[in-house]
Amino acid sequence: MEVSGYLNLAADVAHNFTDGLAIGASFLAGPALGTVTAVTVLLHELPHEVGDFAILVQSGCSKRKAMRLQLVTALGAVAGAACSLLAEGAGEAAMTGVLPFTAGGFIYVGTVSVLPELLRDAAPLQAFLQLLGLLAGVAMMVAIA
Numbered sequence: 150m151e152v153s154g155y156l157n158l159a160a161d162v163a164h165n166f167t168d169g170l171a172i173g174a175s176f177l178a179g180p181a182l183g184t185v186t187a188v189t190v191l192l193h194e195l196p197h198e199v200g201d202f203a204i205l206v207q208s209g210c211s212k213r214k215a216m217r218l219q220l221v222t223a224l225g226a227v228a229g230a231a232c233s234l235l236a237e238g239a240g241e242a243a244m245t246g247v248l249p250f251t252a253g254g255f256i257y258v259g260t261v262s263v264l265p266e267l268l269r270d271a272a273p274l275q276a277f278l279q280l281l282g283l284l285a286g287v288a289m290m291v292a293i294a
Contacts, residue, residue: 150205150208150210151208151209153204153207153208154204154205154208154210157201157204157205157208158205158218158222161201161222161225162222162224162225163225164225165225165226166225166226166228166232167254167255168190168194168226169225169226169227169228169229169230169231169232170229170230170232170233170250171229171233172187172190172226172229172230173229173231173232173233173234173247174233174247174248174251175187176233176234177233177234177237178248201219201222202215202216202219205218205219233247
């Protein structure tokens with residue numbers, strides 16, 4: 150397997166861990182919030198994992214091996230959820246940091262990784278529309294919160 154495959158696996162484990170943190174902390178905040186977060190993460194993960202599978206196959210993995218590796222990276226989400234749930238026993242100070250930490254991670258990835266890629270080589274109108282889409286997503290999050 151090429152180096153890009155290993156890098157993708159490492160990034161996917163970290164990403165899944167953060168997703169698990171968000172799901173676990175959300176369920177501790179309330180069953181309704183937990184359910185919404187779990188469904189949102191599931192909908193976000195479906196295309197993400199298909200993309201990761203394609204990267205692994207392109208980097209030299211067989212389809213079967215890529216599926217097994219994707220399953221292993223999903224354990225990162227289980228570990229993240231477990232950490233969130235265990236943090237409840239550590240006290241209120243630990244729990245108040247989990248949701249902001251995961252939200253900050255998502256915002257960081259969006260602004261540092263995704264946004265520059267969207268704006269690169271885009272026509273001015275396309276860049277403006279992409280920026281409007283990002284702002285609309287932020288507005289939806291504020292409205293839901």
